[in-house]
Amino acid sequence: MAFSHHIKRVPLLVAFIVGLSTSSAFAAGSLVTDISSHLISVTSDFTGADLLLFGAVRDDETFKTDRLGDIIIVVRGPQKDVTVRKKERVAGIWINTKSVELRKVPGFYASASNKPVNEITTSDTLDRLRIGPNRLVFQTDISNRKAADFKKAILRHRGEAELYTSEGPTVHFLGPSLFRTTIHFPANVPVGNYTAEFYLFQDKELISAQSSPLFIKKFGLGRQIFDFAQTYPTLHGIAAIIVALFAGWVASALFRKD
Amino acid sequence: MPVYLPIAEISVNLFLILGMGGAVGLLSGMFGVGGGFLMTPLLILIGIPPAVAVATGSNQLVAASVSGVLAHWRRGNVDFKMGTVLLIGGVAGSFLGAWLFAFLKSAGQVDLMISLSYVLFLGVIGGLMLIESVGALLRNRRGPAKRKKMHQHYWIHGLPFKMRFRKSKLYISALMPLGLGFLVGILSAIMGVGGGFVMVPAMIYLLGMPTSVVVGTSLFQIIFVTANVTLLHSITTQTVDVMLALLLMSSAVVGAQFGTRIGARMKGEQLRSLLALVVLVVCAKIALDLVLTPDDLYSLSILGDQS
Numbered sequence: 001m002a003f004s005h006h007i008k009r010v011p012l013l014v015a016f017i018v019g020l021s022t023s024s025a026f027a028a029g030s031l032v033t034d035i036s037s038h039l040i041s042v043t044s045d046f047t048g049a050d051l052l053l054f055g056a057v058r059d060d061e062t063f064k065t066d067r068l069g070d071i072i073i074v075v076r077g078p079q080k081d082v083t084v085r086k087k088e089r090v091a092g093i094w095i096n097t098k099s100v101e102l103r104k105v106p107g108f109y110a111s112a113s114n115k116p117v118n119e120i121t122t123s124d125t126l127d128r129l130r131i132g133p134n135r136l137v138f139q140t141d142i143s144n145r146k147a148a149d150f151k152k153a154i155l156r157h158r159g160e161a162e163l164y165t166s167e168g169p170t171v172h173f174l175g176p177s178l179f180r181t182t183i184h185f186p187a188n189v190p191v192g193n194y195t196a197e198f199y200l201f202q203d204k205e206l207i208s209a210q211s212s213p214l215f216i217k218k219f220g221l222g223r224q225i226f227d228f229a230q231t232y233p234t235l236h237g238i239a240a241i242i243v244a245l246f247a248g249w250v251a252s253a254l255f256r257k258d
Numbered sequence: 259m260p261v262y263l264p265i266a267e268i269s270v271n272l273f274l275i276l277g278m279g280g281a282v283g284l285l286s287g288m289f290g291v292g293g294g295f296l297m298t299p300l301l302i303l304i305g306i307p308p309a310v311a312v313a314t315g316s317n318q319l320v321a322a323s324v325s326g327v328l329a330h331w332r333r334g335n336v337d338f339k340m341g342t343v344l345l346i347g348g349v350a351g352s353f354l355g356a357w358l359f360a361f362l363k364s365a366g367q368v369d370l371m372i373s374l375s376y377v378l379f380l381g382v383i384g385g386l387m388l389i390e391s392v393g394a395l396l397r398n399r400r401g402p403a404k405r406k407k408m409h410q411h412y413w414i415h416g417l418p419f420k421m422r423f424r425k426s427k428l429y430i431s432a433l434m435p436l437g438l439g440f441l442v443g444i445l446s447a448i449m450g451v452g453g454g455f456v457m458v459p460a461m462i463y464l465l466g467m468p469t470s471v472v473v474g475t476s477l478f479q480i481i482f483v484t485a486n487v488t489l490l491h492s493i494t495t496q497t498v499d500v501m502l503a504l505l506l507m508s509s510a511v512v513g514a515q516f517g518t519r520i521g522a523r524m525k526g527e528q529l530r531s532l533l534a535l536v537v538l539v540v541c542a543k544i545a546l547d548l549v550l551t552p553d554d555l556y557s558l559s560i561l562g563d564q565s
Contacts, residue, residue, distance in 0.1 A: 044501070046262040047269055080560050085366055087555045093548040096366050096557070107560075153556030187262065187269035222264035222501065229265060229496045237492025240317045240500050241485045244507060248324025251511030256332075 031208045032056045033198045038212065040185060041219040048187045051214075053112075053196055054180035069202040070113065070120040071171050071179050072131055075214065077108025077163075078192030082138075084150040100150040102138040107190035109133050109158070112167040112181045121204045129199065129206075133164040162186040191216045265499035266310045274304065275502070276509040279318070283510030286322050287329075287517020288524075289458070289473070289533040294319050294451030294484075295380065295540060297506070306502070308369065312450030313491035313498045314506070319452045319484040321507040322514050323477045329518045330474030337425035337471045341478040343432055344439035344457070348483040351443020356490045359448050375449055376544045383459050384537035390463075391530035398527065426467040426475075434465060439479065446487050452480035455537055459530075469526040 033055030040049045053075075057068040082105040085096040113120060117131055127135050133155050140147045158164035163186065171181040183196075194214035200207045218226055229236045259272040278300055286293035294315050301311035330336055362368040419432045438460050442453035457476045461467045467475070492498045521529060 042262060044262050044264075045260065047260045083366075083559045085557050085559070087552060087557070089551075093370075094552055094555075095370055099366055150556065153554070154558060156554070157556070157558050187260065188267070190267070218264060222262055225500055226264045229492070229498065229500075233493045233496050234489070236496075236500075237489040237498065240492060240498050240503065241320055241488055243500065243504065244317055244320035244485075244488075245324055245481075247504070247507040248321040248326075248511055249328065251321075251325045251515060252328035255329075255512075255515035 030058050031198055031200050031210045032058055033196075033210050033212065035196055035212055035214060038214055040189075040214075040216045042189075042191060042216060042222065043218075043220040044222050046187060048189070049185045050182050051185065052180060052182055053198075054178070055198055055210075056179070057177045057200055059177065068177050069200050069207060070115065071173075072111065072113040072117060072120060072129075072199040072201070073171060073181055073183075074111045074129075074131060074197040074199070075108065075183050075194060076197070077106045077190055077194050077216075079104040079106050080190075081105065082154060084153050086150070086153075100140055100142060100147055102140050102147070102150065102154065105138050105154060106136070107163065107192065108185070108194065109136065109164045110167060110183050111165075112170045112183065114171040114173060114179065115169050121201050121206065125204075125206060131199075132166045133159065134166075161188055163189065185216070189216060191218055261501070261505070263306075263499050263502045265497060266306050266314075266502060268305060270304065270306075270502075272505065275505045278304075279506035279509035280513040282506075283322055283513025284517040284520075285513075285536065286454075286510070287326055287514035287519075288521040289454075289517075289529060289536075293322060293454075293510070294446075295376070295449070295455050295537070298450040299376075299540065299544065301502075306499075307497075308372075309491075309495055309497045310499050310502070313488065313495065314503045315450045316446070316452070316484045316487040316491065317498050317500070317503040318506040318510060320481055320488060321503075322510045323452065323481040323484065325511040325514045326477040326518060327474060327481060329515065330477065333474075333522075335471050336474035336478050337423055337467070338475075338478065339421075340423045340426050340428075340435060340465075340467070340471075341475045343421070343435040344442075344475075345479040345482050347436040347439025347441075348443035348446070348453075348479055349486050351440035351445075352447045352483055352486050352490065353443075354440075355444035355447025356487070356494070358444070360494065362448075370548075372449055373544050373548050375445065377541055377548065379445065379449075379456055380537045380541035381545070383455060384534045384541055386463075387459050387530050388534035388538065391527045391534060394527040395531060398525075423467075425471055426465070428465065428467065430465065438464065443483055446483050447490065450487075452484050454480055455533070458533075473521070 033053070036052035040051070053073055059068050081101060081103050083099055083101050085099040087094040088097040090097070111132055117126055126132065130136055138151055138154070155164060171179055173179045194216060196212045196214050198210045200209070217223070260269045261272045261275070262269045282293040282297045282300070285296065297318065298311050298315045301315060302308050327336060359368060362371050420429060421432045422429050438457070442457050445451065445456060446453045454476050457479070458472055461472045461476060462469060488498055
């Protein structure tokens with residue numbers, strides 16, 4: 001069952017990658033990229049993970065000694081709708097008064113580049129590619145001006161939880177074409193389908209882009225418990241009660257004074 | 259040592275959870291309250307999502323109460339007849355409470371309602387209990403108090419459907435424990451508590467039950483009410499985290515055993531004044547959180563999947 005879920009996603013992602021790659025396949029420079037692992041397993045001892053994202057800029061003409069361009073790497077997590085509520089003081093106590101629903105909010109966002117992004121490309125391009133948490137765009141039913149504070153609240157909360165990070169210049173070039181960076185996924189990272197996007201710029205122009213899928217999944221006992229709770233909620237509830245009854249009885253029996 | 263909780267979806271420190279379970283278990287065994295009014299706020303404090311804290315707390319309470327009841331039962335301190343009548347009211351009340359919870363949740367006001375109910379009930383009950391028990395302690399110190407009348411007659415004694423509860427030495431209308439159970443059932447579902455902190459004083463002061471049977475009988479009915487709440491939350495929100503519940507249980511049941519023993523050695527008035535103090539401290543903390551300006555005025559809640 002878990003496997004069919006896995007396979008279902010793949011064609012979509014492959015189409016996406018091919019689409020991105022082919023558009024730039026004949027450009028002056030192109031990208032070859034990979035991730036140290038495309039799957040992060042969340043098991044019962046999960047405390048977060050670090051992934052190595054690396055690649056090379058290919059240049060078919062000559063071997064140059066200069067760096068072949070600038071790199072921006074973005075990892076985006078699964079998108080969900082989020083309700084943000086604002087508290088106001090009413091009769092002395094703080095009560096949720098206003099709420100705004102923001103759609104397609106990524107649960108995780110991290111970006112890294114080899115130098116400050118403003119030096120790599122124009123701010124129009126950065127806006128278009130949504131580079132950095134501050135450039136993320138969420139859809140709402142109300143005007144942008146009214147929603148601004150609610151969007152900031154998401155960025156603030158996620159930033160504090162280390163779920164939205166803008167690493168700055170942490171992409172390192174090893175020679176003119178090889179580059180690498182490490183992205184940290186904290187313990188509270190949401191499970192789901194992620195994408196890692198690699199952008200190559202030369203003279204402020206986007207030359208090539210690649211996207212790779214990345215999965216964060218629960219495994220082991222935790223996974224089984226989660227699936228059981230989702231699939232058979234009634235049985236799960238009964239099982240939870242039986243476990244509790246048994247635990248109470250065992251403790252009582254152990255401590256029985258004779 | 260970190261442990262990843264599959265339903266709460268966060269990683270927590272194993273020893274922190276075990277310590278919390280043990281401490282709350284100790285108090286629960288001493289006072290005959292499930293300890294939910296301490297456990298739920300504590301879980302939320304360490305970062306467990308409130309919905310998971312409420313649901314998992316009730317699951318853990320099942321184990322703590324079973325362990326406590328068995329200890330009291332061996333001493334013959336459980337009035338099963340009274341417990342069953344309370345329970346019928348309690349189960350009915352928890353259905354109404356679960357419905358109310360879902361309604362308030364959709365209105366975005368469930369946190370406020372939880373906090374307000376905590377402040378109201380903990381404040382009133384803690385205050386009354388403190389006044390009464392400190393008064394009793396002072397009287398005892400001054401010398402032997404006058405023996406209370408065996409039968410005090412209020413208007414409630416005129417209610418129909420009278421039943422005899424031998425263990426509690428009472429002959430009262432079944433409507434009283436039924437109504438009390440119903441009220442506490444509503445509270446359990448809304449506040450994620452067993453309701454012992456309401457039940458115990460109500461049994462002593464309203465029903466007039468002897469203190470010795472109150473604790474065991476309260477725990478007896480809490481088992482079933484919290485089991486019902488666990489099931490309801492499991493079905494409607496899938497927020498019962500068995501891993502977290504197991505960790506809390508394993509230390510809470512041990513704590514409860516020690517608590518029961520400490521409780522048995524203490525006088526009723528001492529126990530009640532201590533419980534009153536604990537209740538008032540929790541009440542003050544929650545009241546302060548309502549009144550003080552929060553660190554962040556904005557809060558997030560995640561809706562359905564979009565990926």
